[in-house]
Amino acid sequence: MAEYKNIMEALVEEEFERAQHTLNCCTCEACRNDIIAYALNQLPPKYVATRKGEVYSKTYILRNQHYADIMAALAKGANLVRENPRH
Numbered sequence: 001m002a003e004y005k006n007i008m009e010a011l012v013e014e015e016f017e018r019a020q021h022t023l024n025c026c027t028c029e030a031c032r033n034d035i036i037a038y039a040l041n042q043l044p045p046k047y048v049a050t051r052k053g054e055v056y057s058k059t060y061i062l063r064n065q066h067y068a069d070i071m072a073a074l075a076k077g078a079n080l081v082r083e084n085p086r087h
């Protein structure tokens with residue numbers, strides 16, 4: 001069975017959870033989703049085939065490669081949401 005997913009989604013969600021208290025922004029569910037969606041639109045999708053055992057190492061490498069971009073995109077998203085919250 002072929003399976004694949006955009007692991008950038010998981011990386012952005014993970015970094016959001018880790019960094020949300022530093023974003024200086026509302027993190028209710030609506031704002032969280034807006035920030036994450038904004039960040040994902042700024043970042044390249046990274047599709048991987050989810051074969052057992054492979055995913056973790058690729059995730060680790062991609063996080064290191066894209067960490068700065070992910071944090072910058074989250075900070076930008078938080079700025080926009082702070083100025084214009086939809087909740």
Ligand SMILES: [Zn+2]
Pocket residue numbers: 026027028029030031032085087
């Ligand atoms: Zn909110």
